[in-house]
Amino acid sequence: MDRRQQKTRTAIFEGFGRLLSSKSYSKITVQNIIDEANVGRTTFYAHFETKDQLLKELCSDLFSHVFSENLSAESTHDFSMRTGNPQAMITHILYHLLDNKQNIIGILTGESGELFLGFFKQYLNELMAPRLLGDTGSCGKNIPYDFLVNHISSSFVGLVQWWIKNRLKKTPEELADYFMAVIEPVV
Amino acid sequence: MDRRQQKTRTAIFEGFGRLLSSKSYSKITVQNIIDEANVGRTTFYAHFETKDQLLKELCSDLFSHVFSENLSAESTHDFSMRTGNPQAMITHILYHLLDNKQNIIGILTGESGELFLGFFKQYLNELMAPRLLGDTGSCGKNIPYDFLVNHISSSFVGLVQWWIKNRLKKTPEELADYFMAVIEPVV
DNA sequence: AATTAAAGAAACAAAATGTTCTTTATAAAA
C-alpha cells in the first residue's frame, strides 16, 4: 500500500486521538480533525466517509491490537493462558491498555471514554468473557450462558472505568486480584 | 409555575424521547427537536441552552423518577426493602423502567441507549449499590469499598443492556434472580 | 380588565458539512 496513504491515515488517527483526550467526541468537528492532523479536507473524506466511520476504524485498530498477540484464537504458545490462568489474561489486557504507543488511556480518560468502552465491550464479549467461563457456564444455576458472558464483560468494563476514574492508582496485578474476587464465584 | 412552560417542556421532552428511539443522539439536530415537539426555535432556546443540556435534564427527570418512591433516602415505609431484600429492590427498579408513561425503554432501545445507561450508572452508584452492600464491604478480602460499589453498578447496567438486547424476554423477577446469583457472593 | 410573561415567526451571521475541480507532489513500474 502507498506510503502516502499510510502516513495520512496515521496522521488522522493520531490527531483524532489527541483531540479525544481533550474534548468529547460529539464536540469534535471534522474541521478540527483536519486542522489537528494537518491534512486537506478532500484527503480526509477520501479516507473516511464520516466522523463516525473514523471512530469505528480507530476502535478496530485500538482494540484488535489490545486483544491480539496470543490472546485471541488458539494461535497462542503461551501455555500460561491457554487454559485457566485468567489472572494472567486480565493482567495482560490491562498492560496492553497502558503500554501502547497509541493513546488508549488518553482517549479513555477523555470525555468520550464511555463511548470507547462500548466498543471495547464488544471485543470482550467475543474474545475474553467466553474464555473465562468454561464451556460449562456457572454453578448449574440455570442462568443463561450469554447472560454470564455479558456480566463478565460489563464487570471488566466497569473495572476499567473505575481504574481510570481513580487515575490508574492501582497496578494491573492488583486489579486482576479485585476482578477475580468478584467474578470468580461466577465462572 | 406557568402551565405554558410545563406544556412546552413536556412537549420537548416527549418529542426528544420519540426521536431518541428512532435515531441516535448525535444525529438529532435542534431543528429536529423543534419540529418534532412543534415549538418555536426561540422557545426551545428559552428552555434549554443546548442539546446537551436538554439531555441532562431529561436524564434527571427519567432516572430520578425511577429511583424515587421509597427507594431513595430513609423516607421509606416499605420495610421489605428497608434493610435486606435486595431482590425486591431490583425488581422494583426494573418495573419502573418498564412501566413509565415516559419512553424509557424506547430511549434505552434506541441507538443512544448506552449514553443513557452512563447517566443511569451514576444514579446506581449513589442510590442502589451502596444499599446492596452492607456498610461492611465484602468478605473482608481487602477490596476497596468503592470498587465494589462500582462493580455492582456496572453489573446492573450490564443486566439492563442484556435485557434490552434480548428484547425484554425476561421478567423483572427472573432478572433479579440472575442478578442476585452473580452478585450475591460479593455483597 | 390590566399586567406580565411566554410562545411564535422571520431573519441573521457564523460555522460545519460534503462535494467538485484543478494543481502539485510522490510513489511505483517501465
Next chain:
DNA sequence: TTTTATAAAGAACATTTTGTTTCTTTAATT
C-alpha cells in the same frame, strides 16, 4: 531514468445547522 498513475492539497461552492435578535401574538395571573 523516464513514464505513468494516484494521492494530497487548495480553493471554491451550495447546504445545513446553530445560536441570536427583533418583533408580534397569545395566554396566564392579579
